[in-house]
Amino acid sequence: MAKTLTIIEARALCKSFGATRAVDMLDLSILQGEIFGLVGPDGAGKTTVLRMLATILNPTSGHATVTGFDSVKQAESIKAHLGYMSQQFSLYGDLSVLENLNFFADIFGIKNKVRKQRIDRLLDFSRMRPFGTRRAAQLSGGRQKKLALACTLIHEPKILLLDEPTTGVDPVSRREFWDILTELHIAGTTIVVSIPYMDEAERCSRVGLMYRGRLLVCDTPNRIRKMVDGELLALHPENPQRAATLLKGQPGIIEIQTYGDKLHIFVDAAVMRGPEIIAHLAQAGMNCVGPWLAQPRMEEAFISLIGKQAEMTIGG
Amino acid sequence: MENAIVATKLTKQFGHFTAVDHITFQVPRGQIFGFLGPNGSGKTTTIRILLGLMKPTAGVAEVLGMDITSHPERVRAQLGYMSQRFSLYNGLTVIENLRFFGRAYGLRGEKLRQQIDFVLQMADLVGRERRHARLLAGGWRQRLALGAAIMHTPQLVFLDEPTAGVDPVSRRMFWDLLYRLTSEGMTIFVTTHYMDEAEHCNQLAFIHNGKIIAQGTPSEIKERMMYGQVLELSPSDPARAMTLLRSAQADGRLQVDEVALYGLTVHVIGSDMPVKQAGILELLRTADVDPGAALLIPPSLEDVFIANVR
Numbered sequence: 324m325a326k327t328l329t330i331i332e333a334r335a336l337c338k339s340f341g342a343t344r345a346v347d348m349l350d351l352s353i354l355q356g357e358i359f360g361l362v363g364p365d366g367a368g369k370t371t372v373l374r375m376l377a378t379i380l381n382p383t384s385g386h387a388t389v390t391g392f393d394s395v396k397q398a399e400s401i402k403a404h405l406g407y408m409s410q411q412f413s414l415y416g417d418l419s420v421l422e423n424l425n426f427f428a429d430i431f432g433i434k435n436k437v438r439k440q441r442i443d444r445l446l447d448f449s450r451m452r453p454f455g456t457r458r459a460a461q462l463s464g465g466r467q468k469k470l471a472l473a474c475t476l477i478h479e480p481k482i483l484l485l486d487e488p489t490t491g492v493d494p495v496s497r498r499e500f501w502d503i504l505t506e507l508h509i510a511g512t513t514i515v516v517s518i519p520y521m522d523e524a525e526r527c528s529r530v531g532l533m534y535r536g537r538l539l540v541c542d543t544p545n546r547i548r549k550m551v552d553g554e555l556l557a558l559h560p561e562n563p564q565r566a567a568t569l570l571k572g573q574p575g576i577i578e579i580q581t582y583g584d585k586l587h588i589f590v591d592a593a594v595m596r597g598p599e600i601i602a603h604l605a606q607a608g609m610n611c612v613g614p615w616l617a618q619p620r621m622e623e624a625f626i627s628l629i630g631k632q633a634e635m636t637i638g639g
Numbered sequence: 640m641e642n643a644i645v646a647t648k649l650t651k652q653f654g655h656f657t658a659v660d661h662i663t664f665q666v667p668r669g670q671i672f673g674f675l676g677p678n679g680s681g682k683t684t685t686i687r688i689l690l691g692l693m694k695p696t697a698g699v700a701e702v703l704g705m706d707i708t709s710h711p712e713r714v715r716a717q718l719g720y721m722s723q724r725f726s727l728y729n730g731l732t733v734i735e736n737l738r739f740f741g742r743a744y745g746l747r748g749e750k751l752r753q754q755i756d757f758v759l760q761m762a763d764l765v766g767r768e769r770r771h772a773r774l775l776a777g778g779w780r781q782r783l784a785l786g787a788a789i790m791h792t793p794q795l796v797f798l799d800e801p802t803a804g805v806d807p808v809s810r811r812m813f814w815d816l817l818y819r820l821t822s823e824g825m826t827i828f829v830t831t832h833y834m835d836e837a838e839h840c841n842q843l844a845f846i847h848n849g850k851i852i853a854q855g856t857p858s859e860i861k862e863r864m865m866y867g868q869v870l871e872l873s874p875s876d877p878a879r880a881m882t883l884l885r886s887a888q889a890d891g892r893l894q895v896d897e898v899a900l901y902g903l904t905v906h907v908i909g910s911d912m913p914v915k916q917a918g919i920l921e922l923l924r925t926a927d928v929d930p931g932a933a934l935l936i937p938p939s940l941e942d943v944f945i946a947n948v949r
Binding site: 356358363364365366463464465490491493494495496498501502505508509519520521522525526527528529543544545559564580581582583584585620622625626629 | 677679778805815840841858882945
């Protein structure tokens, strides 16, 4: 069974850059063995949180502990257990895949037989073996990310901090990257990953939504999806644009979103509004397939939660 | 004219390398057409041909009713293009950028002023006119770049990876904007390698290694290409369930394409999943893992894409 030991803990963590408060009174507990996803718009503070946990940046106030050590006073004790892959993780473009791995092994003082075994394993693990002698600069974006991950894993860290590792990576490589993360997760590694695209949030055990330096929500993907106001009906009308215009402002309709040939309609009560929607469209002479009850996507949940928060900020 | 673009057996070779390989597709007017594929699959080459910037090795591209290879200049005034890097002048302000692009398209005087006002309103940039482009956040830059690309009210706009590096809230605003433009009759051709974005398009084509491997509406593609092929389990111990299923997959006891972890659920993807379901549940129960609820769920477009390129 999964252990429920807290491995990373932040209490009232703050970081200011001049007048800007990048991270604002953040409380966060991450359990051992989790894949924890940090999501939020650009500038929400995700990178700053990761950098503080990686002991690269000191908090302005508050504190964080990683594997029980204080992130400022005992940073050295943390580093051995931690792998951090920044957005611009620096590989040496002129060095080959193997030379890059050897270079990172040097930094972490990994020698001889152990080094050979680990590099061997990482090449297989990251699906990089066929490219051992290729220069890093000549790898595709997706392979560069996989090599960066392999370099981050050279000292076998218990905790991985990954800052938007899949930005700009195509779907096939992205799927492979998540496969590798899954293997690490099964082997017991704790993974904290910041995520630019919401569909990846579905792959995390728990997700934290950051907005303006604060953590708005922190829960499993399933429970976050259920936090959306109302119920979601999906509908295929003959003419989605016209149907959206017809339905806008009808009683019980909270929001209408277009997805190509489909509408997503958030309503207060699906059992009641479903038939009303069909009737209303039929009256205007429009046929439709559906509606049926659908599960909100992660992206819809986040937009709705951020929207609520923005209203509260303006209202309060 | 029903279609804004009719491409027939379009092919482009660079030496021995075939970047675009006999692709045929139509883009209906007033719709958002999504052109999807990994990096290097031929998306940008296709756009270059359709813009008349590059001649195809073989095949025909009709754009707005004209053969683009023989008379690019006749069509080009009706085309807009927004590149991956949101080509804006960073040292110029918002309004200076719009003025620059407007003039480049030949707009002057009152017409130029009207178009600038229209774009500022549409892109929600009113109040930010004097801000330098480089100081704008991703979402604002993106809308400004779109605005600049449609200053001359083209009938057809090409957007090359328009949402890279833009946060979800801004992305939603961007798509709403695109729907508004199409409802006014504009045709939009958009490339992306993010499959969740593809759900927003009216029509899609998947391109891989220069070939089109699927086309249709998002729902058609999902239904036709892999109906009922994703089994979602919510096991008591997801990590152990994963290990069991993956080793069964590795030694051939379980014939599936993919076993992937999604949070606390496990997705098993392959053909004939309704038939294989019982065997999978049995495999887990024998190893004392409660498989939990088992559901056949609709695949994501990314599932479809990956299943078809592997």
